[in-house]
Amino acid sequence: MISLHLPALQVVVPLISAPLCVLLRRGFGAWLLATVIAWTAFAISLALLAQVLSDGALSYKMGGWAAPWGIEYRIDRLNAFMLVIVAGIGALVMPCAYHSVAREIAPERQHLFYAAFMLALTGLLGIVITGDVFNLYVFLEITSLASYTLVALGADRRALRASFQYLVLGTIGATFILIGIGLLYMVTGTLNMADLAARIPALQELRPVRAAFAFIVVGAGLKLALFPLHLWLPNAYTYAPSVVSAFLAATATKVGVYVLMRFIFTVFGARFAFEMMPLGEILMVLGLLAVMVGSLVAVFQTNVKRMLAYSSIAQIGYMALGISFASVNGLVAGIVHLFNHAAMKGALFLALACVFYRLGSVELDAMRGLGRRMPLTMATFVAAGMSLVGVPLTVGFISKWYLVVAAIESGLWPVAVIVLVASLLALVYIWRVVEVAYFREPDGDAPEVTEAPAAMLVPTMALAAACIYFGIDTELTVGVATEAALSLLEGGP
């Protein structure tokens, strides 16, 4: 019985927990509830993935209303995989959140933090699970509003400004998506993705469809921080509370990439996007710019959190690049990197949360000699960092491999070279942290610090372990990504 309604529960359970968090009015109670709910959501997502892997795509009619009139939740391999990524990161971040939030957020606001966190989680899961474009927009707004709140809770006063900028740009992005959806509704009369996909091919010549395509791609580009629409991201990630940076960096931009993929391949169809429209060229240019600029800017940063934010922009460039090839290997690279990047950036930002918890700073100078004082945290940072560089036997290598294969398949040798040179730049900026942490002596007046609490350390190390495990055993990630890529290219949800 319950298993039939898992798709609804996936969204409803965290949604209900949000007001409950507010009602609890106590930081600890809210944290406990949120943690239990996050793990429940993770369990549901795993059950859904297992179901989809064994039985194929499943469809769920919300409230019993049949599509296309009612809202349909449609779960295929791609979004089942995304659900696991989002819920999994949520579940791993929560145990860390307790200590980190206690240090960074005033006690009277902590329960609000957990409520907003649950709303953000709800929204992200909803965007991924739904098969209805308007429903997608609604969840997009839920998650965006919750994220603005979460960023604004950062201790630094600049967090407010960052949040405001995120709000303005995020709203523009959401509005663009809404305009695109409206245009599509105008010419097709439907909001269901499968229905849209069936009707658009006959209407491809219409200008509103093309305008909708432009609006939706740019709107999604804002959400996923595609260069040069990334300007909200560095400040938002830098000044947000540590666990929020970890959660958003690992999930929010990935969901943005998912939205882009869903619209391009499922709604508009690969033929329209890449053969009639020059989306491949546009994404490739922007992706390459993102990779180079993001990596180079990261090299010059002195705040490690900000450095990782710019690195995220570069990594998103990799995903855009993967999509731009419109080939199986390119898409596999993009999809598998969704997972891989979530794992490594999650681990890196959580490691920084540990550092901030003990040190009160994530400036490069403050981290001198930290390798000896917080050995486990820094070892985790190095492991995830090596993964970001793409060292063999880590997940980063898998993504890089597919991306280079896709580039060479398309005969684009220079692109392959740029990808690999950028991975050297990643080594340079990760190395700056390693050098400071392991090869520099701490200042005389540096505070005595010890290892972070186990509740923070264990999830961080689990993510770093995932970076290595899934770099060796790629059956699950690459397997799912390949199937998802094939079905995306065939078209239709």
Add this chain to the structure above:
Amino acid sequence: MIEAMPPGLVLIAGAFLLPATSGVARKALVLALPLATLGLVWSIPDGPALTLVFLDYTLTPVEGSRLGRLFATAFALMAFAGGLYAVNQARVVEIAAAFAHAGSAIGVAFAGDLVTLFVFWELMIIGSTLVIWSAGTDSAYRAGMRYTLVHLFGGIVLMIGIIGHIAETGSVTFEAMHADSLSRWLILAGFLVNAGAPPLSAWLPDAYPEASPSATVFLSAYTTKTAVYVLMVGFAGEGVLVWVGLYMVFYGIIYALLENDMRRILAYSIINQVGFMVTGIGIGTQMALNGSAAHAFAHIIYKGLLLMSAGAVLHQTGKRKCTDLGGLFRSMPITTVCGIVGAMAISSFPLTSGFVSKDMIGQAAGDQLLALVWFLLAAGSAGVFLHAGIKFPWFVFFQKDSGLRPPDPPWNMWAAMSLFAFLCIGLGVYPAPLYAMLPYAVNYVPYTSAHLVFQFQLLLFSGLAFFLLLPQMKRTLTLTLDFDWFYRHFLPRLCRAVASRGSETRRRVEHATMTRIRLVLEPFFRFHRPEGILARSWPTGGATVWVAVLLAVTLVIYYWQGAR
């Protein structure tokens, strides 16, 4: 699935285990791990022993072959002797890193496909960099950094080549190929970077001598010899390698003759010796390949021995320049004898391992009627005796009396040296076991009167030349410049020199030049610095303009596409 574990994994896993142990257990582990690996190496039958599916490919992480086993045996022996040499003196992180390095090299020797090869290739880089850094000095840190950058660059070249090769042929198998397309040229180039081939040879003498005494011993064996192994499997008979190899032979000799630091002499001599092997691979006949393989095996042992004796001197005296040393035979007899045995082996004295291996390459050149190659190889052999055979032992152990009276090194060091000295002579006297391991049936008799006469002439005359030219050979306090000088010193010094010139007009001219250089480079970096246009925080309005621009541009493009 675990029918055949990659033998190298024992050492790699042991590397992680070592820091967790202490005392006797650690020492036992250091000695036991290489022996266990050696046992595993010989338990792997010919042919694919383990396959697994990774990504879309069927990989063969373990594939036994005669050649791979030969190299893996040498690598494991080296790990054992190096471990024995280092066990009491070196930091545990150094031994651990060296074992990871050795394990990865053994992994390469058993890699049946290009993906496995690349993975172990990169792990080797990590291991060796950590070995260099474990010296803990500032110069070792910087040298390690340069070392890594060169090798990561080589790794990128190799990776693009491998992926291109797989895309072209659809096969991941690591087998003989020809440099006939861009991707295979890139693979060859990636291999050659590790072999110490020009123009990037300088990484080797730059990095190895900066490591600790025992670390240099480890380093000498693996990186270049794995490159020899993969070249032999992949590019046997590739004509260009003959000339690359000959270049390396003479490059090594010339720089070693000019050098004053004893371990840098030996480092240049590695390039020289690898040059012989690469030449043999380029000739590509069975005789030549046998010669290169045998020479690689013998070289690992005698170069390890030479660096052990140099390391023992460094460990006991703390001095590394020939000008500071001399007359040590009085108080370090064991080290002296071992150093001389190594020097004899490298110069191919009869009854040493060098004699039974190296001349096979020359013989192969002769058989193929490659007269010029043969002459150059013979000249190179004479040069080896000059720079390594006489120069190293003469200046370190004899020459003048430097007044130093250090005792012989601790027991484990001289035990390791004696083991290798024994092997050098043993293989020279009784080469049959070595010949039995070679990839092809051996059709070569080392001890003929013609060989002996030729070799003694060579040695006598070059020995004569050395002592006649002794005044010129005597090293003063010098530094030799290599290609790396350009990027390490020339550019920075040029900048400093430009900044400190006194004359006003000159300063103005130079200032203008510098400004122009800055004009080219600066904007590029300026955009990316924290205050730069690409990195600073934008006002919301400015960010919105970008959104509008992008939307407008895409709209126009999409409409225009429709209007066509």
